[in-house]
Amino acid sequence: MKVAIMGYGTIGSGVAEVLRINQDQIQRKVGEPIELKYVLDRNEIAGEDHDKLVLDFNIIAEDPEVGLVVETMGGIHPAYEFVKASLEKGKHVVTSNKALVDAMGSKLISIAKEHNCNFFFEASVGGGIPVIRTIYHNYAGEKLTEITGILNGTTNYILTKMRDSGASFEDTLHEAQKLGYAERDPSADIDGFDTSRKTAILLSMASGNRCRHEDIYTEGIRNVSAIDVEYAKFLGMNIRLLGSVQVVEDKYFAYVAPIMITKNDPLYPVDGVFNGIRIVGNCLGTTMLYGMGAGKLPTASAVVSDMIAAVRHQHEFQGIGWSEKMIDIEPMGSNAFNYLVRIEGTPDDVANEVKDLFLNDTTAFHPIVLDGRTDEFAVMTDVMFESDFKENMKEFEEKTGRRVFHFLRAELGKD
Numbered sequence: 001m002k003v004a005i006m007g008y009g010t011i012g013s014g015v016a017e018v019l020r021i022n023q024d025q026i027q028r029k030v031g032e033p034i035e036l037k038y039v040l041d042r043n044e045i046a047g048e049d050h051d052k053l054v055l056d057f058n059i060i061a062e063d064p065e066v067g068l069v070v071e072t073m074g075g076i077h078p079a080y081e082f083v084k085a086s087l088e089k090g091k092h093v094v095t096s097n098k099a100l101v102d103a104m105g106s107k108l109i110s111i112a113k114e115h116n117c118n119f120f121f122e123a124s125v126g127g128g129i130p131v132i133r134t135i136y137h138n139y140a141g142e143k144l145t146e147i148t149g150i151l152n153g154t155t156n157y158i159l160t161k162m163r164d165s166g167a168s169f170e171d172t173l174h175e176a177q178k179l180g181y182a183e184r185d186p187s188a189d190i191d192g193f194d195t196s197r198k199t200a201i202l203l204s205m206a207s208g209n210r211c212r213h214e215d216i217y218t219e220g221i222r223n224v225s226a227i228d229v230e231y232a233k234f235l236g237m238n239i240r241l242l243g244s245v246q247v248v249e250d251k252y253f254a255y256v257a258p259i260m261i262t263k264n265d266p267l268y269p270v271d272g273v274f275n276g277i278r279i280v281g282n283c284l285g286t287t288m289l290y291g292m293g294a295g296k297l298p299t300a301s302a303v304v305s306d307m308i309a310a311v312r313h314q315h316e317f318q319g320i321g322w323s324e325k326m327i328d329i330e331p332m333g334s335n336a337f338n339y340l341v342r343i344e345g346t347p348d349d350v351a352n353e354v355k356d357l358f359l360n361d362t363t364a365f366h367p368i369v370l371d372g373r374t375d376e377f378a379v380m381t382d383v384m385f386e387s388d389f390k391e392n393m394k395e396f397e398e399k400t401g402r403r404v405f406h407f408l409r410a411e412l413g414k415d
């Protein structure tokens, strides 16, 4: 099979590298060589592949020898047009581009079906972690009720460093940028958009239908402070940016937000740039996938595994994907959490209001006071719907005249 790579950046050049490093093994597995014929890029490229460079996509589209196209350009345009044209010519397409899969996935899947070829996107979520194929193949007989993951390495690295060093978010971000772990423009990662797109893909997989990442409540990690981290440490918890989807009968819940998790949560030990994805099925119970969610060779490895699948199934549409029907996502207020509420002043004279508005009748009031702090205390609420919690928080401020400095969602009950 002759292939073309569109976009020779970190991932695209990584794909060429993996094809070279594991050439013999790949040929043995697929029964024929996978031969790189073209590289499409706007820029000159150095190294072994420079003689394969083309600047015009039509050369790839019009070459009947090319049966498989890898899209690692990123962004939606012109990636969408190139992928669509490739599928319409009956060429299989493999992509790592989550923005494309999120925005145009269902359309491209249906074009692939129409032309009896495949559109595979394993690398778009979880990098080198085989989450997509696991869900479609290994869990094909499961009703998935929840998929919750640490889906972004950059933010997980920052949150891990903040915990270990006690430093502020800003200082940790600058340090991560200096070390090359965070982009110079870090917004897509730290504001949660990267996680939100991946979460939308997971929800589409869990529901079998299409959704919009714009409809998923998305909160990044900019507002996680060193004091928040201190409370989490005091409680033996980790703060993690989670992307979560839940399917409850015909209702769909999803969010992206920093959440405090306990040691019982399988995601608790996922530190640094690693990703973890917890999957819950009705018969399966809970499993977790763990590994490198980003990086050149891990992500390229997932692309290559899709390429192998495409060659193995070159004469049939594999049915990995979801329908074009759009689903509604329940509002954030209908998700339930515990909340760590950081309240101005000392606990003594507001105990009744705390009990009344944040705790069940049977829960004792245990204020959390960090060493040396007299200006604030915190309380961990019982599980409440977010809409109720926000109303009660407002009522608490009005009744007591005390400010709530900040709150953090927590999940005390996951294991």
Ligand code: HSE
Pocket (backbone or CB within 6 Å): 127, 151, 152, 153, 154, 155, 189, 194, 293, 294, 295
């Ligand atoms: N910037 C992403 C991360 C890369 O940090 O995980 C993969 O989407």
